[in-house]
Amino acid sequence: MRPIYAELQSSLDALSATGNLRTLPHAAQEGRYLYAEGQRMLNLSSNDYLGLAADTALREDFLRHVPPHDLVFSSGSSRLLTGNHPVFDELEAALARLYGTESALLFNSGYDANTGITAALSDPGTLVLADKLVHASLIDGIRLGRGTWKRFRHNDLDDLERLLKQEAHRYKRILLVVESIYSMDGDMAPLEGLVALRRQYPHALLYVDEAHAFGIRGPQGLGLCEEKGILADIDLLIGTLGKAAGSAGAFVICRRVMRDYLVNHVRPFIFTTALPPVVAAWTLCVLRRLPAMSARRLRLQTIARRVHEALGRLSIPDKSATHIIPLPVGDSAEAVRRAHEMQRQGFYVRAIRPPTVPLGTSRLRLSLRADLSDDELDALLASLGSLFHPDAARISATDS
Ligand SMILES: *Cc1c(COP(=O)(O)O)cnc(C)c1O
Numbered sequence: 292m293r294p295i296y297a298e299l300q301s302s303l304d305a306l307s308a309t310g311n312l313r314t315l316p317h318a319a320q321e322g323r324y325l326y327a328e329g330q331r332m333l334n335l336s337s338n339d340y341l342g343l344a345a346d347t348a349l350r351e352d353f354l355r356h357v358p359p360h361d362l363v364f365s366s367g368s369s370r371l372l373t374g375n376h377p378v379f380d381e382l383e384a385a386l387a388r389l390y391g392t393e394s395a396l397l398f399n400s401g402y403d404a405n406t407g408i409t410a411a412l413s414d415p416g417t418l419v420l421a422d423k424l425v426h427a428s429l430i431d432g433i434r435l436g437r438g439t440w441k442r443f444r445h446n447d448l449d450d451l452e453r454l455l456k457q458e459a460h461r462y463k464r465i466l467l468v469v470e471s472i473y474s475m476d477g478d479m480a481p482l483e484g485l486v487a488l489r490r491q492y493p494h495a496l497l498y499v500d501e502a503h504a505f506g507i508r509g510p511q512g513l514g515l516c517e518e519k520g521i522l523a524d525i526d527l528l529i530g531t532l533g534k535a536a537g538s539a540g541a542f543v544i545c546r547r548v549m550r551d552y553l554v555n556h557v558r559p560f561i562f563t564t565a566l567p568p569v570v571a572a573w574t575l576c577v578l579r580r581l582p583a584m585s586a587r588r589l590r591l592q593t594i595a596r597r598v599h600e601a602l603g604r605l606s607i608p609d610k611s612a613t614h615i616i617p618l619p620v621g622d623s624a625e626a627v628r629r630a631h632e633m634q635r636q637g638f639y640v641r642a643i644r645p646p647t648v649p650l651g652t653s654r655l656r657l658s659l660r661a662d663l664s665d666d667e668l669d670a671l672l673a674s675l676g677s678l679f680h681p682d683a684a685r686i687s688a689t690d691s
Pocket residue numbers: 399400401402403405426428470474500502503531532533540541
């Protein structure tokens with residue numbers, strides 16, 4: 292092997308030695324199940340939280356009613372050239388109407404939206420203050436930007452306030468970057484406090500990534516900012532469409548002037564072929580039904596509550612307040628072992644390891660979904676008991 296490849300191989304070997312080597316799983320999805328290594332498992336690792344991507348009736352209904360001019364599988368170019376199919380405008384108008392704001396802008400993915408927007412807004416006169424645990428796509432964009440950036444302690448308003456007091460007067464623009472629900476711990480940002488803090492700094496913009504809340508939280512499923520009644524206070528609200536919405540792509544909700552600025556400056560918007568129009572048509576189909584899907588949202592909350600209660604009974608540390616629930620393990624190899632055991636019991640749960648999470652904090656992560664049956668939920672709770680608590684059998688027996 293040429294030395295240049297040997298070097299790559301040895302870095303992979305190092306990952307492997309610590310249990311942190313990533314490989315692509317071979318798996319086929321069918322509804323809420325996943326087939327891998329000849330086994331059928333409930334898929335508790337996808338972000339299809341409402342079961343919309345798995346909903347074949349919904350898909351068939353879409354295919355029966357989609358207008359032929361929207362059944363187009365390539366947009367052929369960037370939207371700034373010839374790729375601006377009318378369905379994109381229609382989808383953006385529908386989003387703006389739902390959010391009661393001036394405008395929305397679509398992106399090909401949440402990764403594109405986050406890297407592109409944060410980089411475009413971070414010029415040399417900008418200070419970016421980001422929560423310590425924001426998603427990799429936000430970190431990448433902030434690093435690409437030309438401004439100064441600092442991270443504040445996770446969900447710590449005092450730390451953020453301290454930084455603002457110290458630094459804000461030196462910059463012409465401040466960008467505050469947070470998520471509403473954090474996917475590694477399943478916890479929520481102190482959004483009302485962030486809004487109050489932002490109000491003290493007229494030159495600050497509040498950027499909230501709702502990737503794990505869009506579709507799920509709020510009366511119409513618009514996210515945690517809708518639930519908390521603070522939509523009008525968010526300067527840039529990001530929703531991703533590949534998670535609860537069961538589609539692909541992402542959007543930002545913002546003022547008209549912001550949208551015009553982004554269209555002119557966001558490189559992953561300008562220099563990429565637009566999504567296939569049929570994808571936007573499917574998103575639009577889902578979006579029109581989303582406000583009325585409160586039964587699915589309620590079901591997901593109920594399932595999450597039952598899992599949290601079970602973790603409490605098992606004395607498993609639980610920082611999550613949502614449908615995303617980490618099960619702390621610590622050691623990577625042990626996390627992988629327990630993930631395999633859960634898979635053997637029919638639950639597709641994966642180990643989350645460094646570099647996604649800090650060294651020594653490997654965990655399993657449950658991504659709950661609204662389409663679990665009661666029996667499946669009971670079986671899941673029993674499986675958690677058997678893996679995480681030696682006395683679990685006794686505990687679940689006294690339960691029933
Ligand atoms: C998944 C995710 C993204 C990326 O969205 P994609 O559409 O998958 O590229 C961005 N932000 C957060 C918080 C996410 O969880």
